[in-house]
Amino acid sequence: MTSFLSGLLSPGAAKHRATVATVLAVCGVVSLTACGKTIQIGDRKDPSTPAPAPAPATSSALPTTAAPAQGAGNSALQVVDSTARDAGLNGTGGTVVGAAVQETPPKWVQLSAVTSPQLPVAHLININQAALYRFDGDTAAPSQSNCNDACASKWPPVIIKEGGNVYLAGVNPKEVGAIRRQDGQVQVTVGGWPVYRFSGDAGAGDLNGQGVDGKWFAVGPTGQKAVR
Template identity: 75%
Template sequence: MTSLLTRPLFHGGAARRAVVASLLALCGAASLSGCGKTISIGDSSPPATSPSPSAASSSPSAGTSAPAAGNSALQVVDSTAQDAGLNGNGGTVVGAAVQEAPPKWVQLSAVTSAPLSAAHLININQAALYRFDDDTAAPSQSACTGACAVKWPPVTVQEGGNVYLAGVNPKQVGAIRRPDGQVQITVGGWPVYRFSGDGKPGDLNGQGLDGKWFAVGPTGEKATQ
């Protein structure tokens, strides 16, 4: 008997189905809001024995240091944006479109799909999310800047924004400040990205590229068959 519940995540015949962890297993009889957490920029989820990552961490390839982190925090909410009464996509974009401004909120959902049976994460636009082997999780740092970040846009969010979850433990979610000052979400300590080559729901065109890019699982692991 499995502890995961499967239900449709989106209406309109979307091919994917969410794999949502049992809230009772995570929170007992607590309310949904009691399962969330507030994180400061720079928080991540490395092993307990690892030192806390610096909010001013910069990519090893960056030529300038990151701006100092502010005091604005993010709220991680263990329920969906729809449950919070929100419509739309929070300002996220699709495919190769440039994210001109960080979205007001982001949703991370664990799903399975026909090309990848392992649970992996998508955003509210049903875009697959990825991790990069050249990054580090403890401390959380991104090695993808410049042209790399154009091809692999980081998953960013406004300071003070919300991260909504479906099938992801709030303890796995953190955030770092990138060299350009933007706030990037991490899962299991790993910075997460979209792929500009994914143009429609269900695309996983970035899976395995260069032997370093893989769909990211609910705890930051590589999602592979």
């Protein structure tokens, strides 16, 4: 059986440029309602904070809907099983590349599964064709980032504006989630693993972060380590 991903080399592309994958849509007709989902942003919990006391039982026979607690920090994102271009969008959504500082969260991000000459197994890139990574020091269950401050400067998290869209190519929507980081920003997860860029990747197709410190690896479409 052939893989559902196949790299396409553009004419005149550099040898080390990542190649955008050809992807078979999960659904026959791609649409937000048929193939996408809405996800909630989970707060990064401090394990030292005691859990709130359970609400007292009510004797009312009428159903009630509790309003979200103020400051709960949850907000919906839309995960769309199609590309940004399919949605009529151009540009990058506000994402940056390399060591550039992400001043404001992008309005949307795109995760695309590709293969490349350096790494011929499926791994993820963003709309700028920057390789995306996962960190063995994080956890996937529960999803939590342990890369903050200086670490996050070297390994910028893939962040997104609350209420934004995550577009996909070759990634199952069920694998995509989001967490709230220590600094309050919203970070995208795949297979529960928070995903990052690497400041040492200067351009499309670079994979300079692969294997750094034995803990950083390109991330695959289900959150797995993408290794040969």
